[in-house]
Amino acid sequence: MTDQDDKTGPTRRTVLKTGVAAGFLFVTGLPLREGQTPVASAAADAAVGGTAAPVDSVPTVLRINSREFSVALDPRTTLLDALRDHLDLTGSKKGCDHGQCGACTVLVNGRRINACLTLAIMHEGDEITTIEGLAKGDDLHPMQAAFVARDGFQCGYCTPGQICSAVGMLGEVDAGWSSHVSADVSSKAVALTDDEIRERMSGNICRCAAYPNIVAAIRDASEEV
Incomplete structure (x- = not known):
């Protein structure tokens, strides 16, 4: 028809x-x-x-791991893609690319964020720290050393995000931030129990399920950081 x-x-x-x-x-x-x-x-x-x-590239200066990087970026470029695809800082991993797995976690001005959910050009003037910037030369950051000692990883894909998130989380504890499982939300002294660690790290997924060792590593590192 x-x-x-x-x-x-x-x-x-x-x-x-x-x-x-x-x-x-x-x-x-x-x-x-x-x-x-x-x-x-x-x-x-x-x-x-x-x-x-085509969208015009924007000259952008990013301060990452105490170094300044000048790069021309499409203004729609995420911080994660800028790190991986433009600056060859591939330690931060792209997992879900939707802010759900935590593999891309980095520190911005000491605060942990998902690099896949923010635009790179929004962070000019910020101090960005990736997994590559935690160690001091050959000396591992205490959190990195604790993950190695406690075997807090298997495939290792989530590990950079886990470590950056854990470092940021300890800063939140030091600042007295309570969590959903904190017994006394009015207290500035947070007891970093295993329940607190699990709750505060719940945004970081380990598909290999190395969670017990991750919790142990964070607990050890909290005593040194």
């Missing part, structure tokens, strides 16, 4: 074509030209400088 076979009403093909055109217009704001598929229409608009116009 063609669109002309039934003069009394719309055919299924007409309804489908109308629906596709309406959907394409709703999503892109561009009319679907006669005889074109959505892909062909988008490609044609891009070819004449329509919807696919």
